[in-house]
Amino acid sequence: MSNIQNRITAFAKLGDFLSQFSQVKIDKKENIEHNDLFFDGFKHQLKIAQENNSWFTKENLLFSLESWSKALTKSNLDKWISNNNIKVETPKTVAIVMAGNIPLVGFHDFLSVLVSGHSVLVKQSSGDKHLLPFLSKYLEYVEEEFKENITFTEQKLENFDAVIATGNDNTARYFEYYFKNKPNIIRKSRNSVAVITGNETEEDLKKLSEDVFTYFGLGCRSVSKLYVPKEYDFNNFFNGMFVNKDMINNAKYANNYDYNKAVYLMSEFDLLENGFLMIKEDKSYSSPIATIFYEYYDNEIDLKIKLHQDKEKIQCIVAKDFIENEVPFGETQNPQLWDYADGINTLEFLSKI
Structure with a gap:
């Protein structure tokens, strides 16, 4: 060669x-x-x-x-x-x-x-x-x-x-x-998560909408789960998401939205939605299309420990001054060549085979 x-x-x-x-x-x-x-x-x-x-x-x-x-x-x-x-x-x-x-x-x-x-x-x-x-x-x-x-x-x-x-x-x-x-x-x-502290600006949450909606949320770098503090006001989150409201004009996305909404309502799950995105309290990382799961946290140290314990399931952690190796809001879909999937250095693996 x-x-x-x-x-x-x-x-x-x-x-x-x-x-x-x-x-x-x-x-x-x-x-x-x-x-x-x-x-x-x-x-x-x-x-x-x-x-x-x-x-x-x-x-x-x-x-x-x-x-x-x-x-x-x-x-x-x-x-x-x-x-x-x-x-x-x-x-x-x-x-x-x-x-x-x-x-x-x-x-x-x-x-x-x-x-x-x-x-x-x-x-x-x-x-x-x-x-x-x-x-x-x-x-x-x-x-x-x-x-x-x-x-x-x-x-x-x-x-x-x-x-x-x-x-x-x-x-x-x-x-x-x-x-x-x-x-x-x-x-x-793997899935990606975002940690919300409540101190995010409107601009941060607009950027987060790119992490949520790019590729319809189908990528492993797409945010499918939120961690939010107790008493968090989700209106701020939904306001940030609003820049991507046209997502619902895609027929396949809209079908998934309607289907998942019907399933949740029939199961009598509590959910919040804004006409193009649903959020549901759920411990899982992988949410269906048009849905984001969320979980409340009590204190930041416990959350950091949990995220560390679950690192095999998590591709990116989107946050602002919260944890090492975090990804800034809006940047999950712009990885550098040295941002390896799963944290495994592919070049190192290839040099040893």
Whole structure:
């Protein structure tokens, strides 16, 4: 495999290509390598991805592409790599089993394997299978050495040396059994939580609405649970959420809202709602679409202990000056390259297989 700087340059060029696709507009730029070959084709793939998965709205697809274009800069890639000692003497084949809950959800694992100098064998989810093969072709054009090193399969995974697999808690048990004889990272279900102290500004809570509603709350970095102090006035929270009221205009989201509301009302659960979001007191972390669970806390120290004890279930803690490693309001869906899912350093794992 070519040297690591060539690989970094290739992904930086992919970042440049993706910078043409933003939420503001899709704009073909001059000076983007291989643009005549790929620009129109990628626009077409976005259309197909939308038709294939009704959660993949144009807004969500473009949000994902914009996030990746910002992450894939030469300086970001260099900074990320410099924090890790990547010395791969014998390149291996790493299988990646990807989820399909949000667009390009497995891209960080894909990037990590290739930038490390290994080959990748990708098994995609049927929900998200249109974008990555196309972007892989772009990478192969920019850096020919990738041609031998990227394979997609819909068959049973065979001939691989290590695996990174993402699924829910049930599939994770299956993965753990199935891949027990290979070096592996098995990612299970995780959710994100927000700690509300009551001192939040209106702006903080508006930003929190992005953590709640981006990707319809389907990502593991989406906030699905609130911790609030006793006597908290939820009007403040609902006022912050109001900026995303148009969410209810999406038919699939609206159907989930109506269905879950009916189930809760029939079960006579207490819930508060504002026409597009329900909140329900519940100890679970994983809430259904259009619903956020909440729990009251008595004192901050007990809550910090609980969050620490449950860290295997939590992806992000959104808060303001509450706990170490917290994520600021509005930032859960903008991870850096060095913000690893589950806190497992993928590059370190890949350098040791």
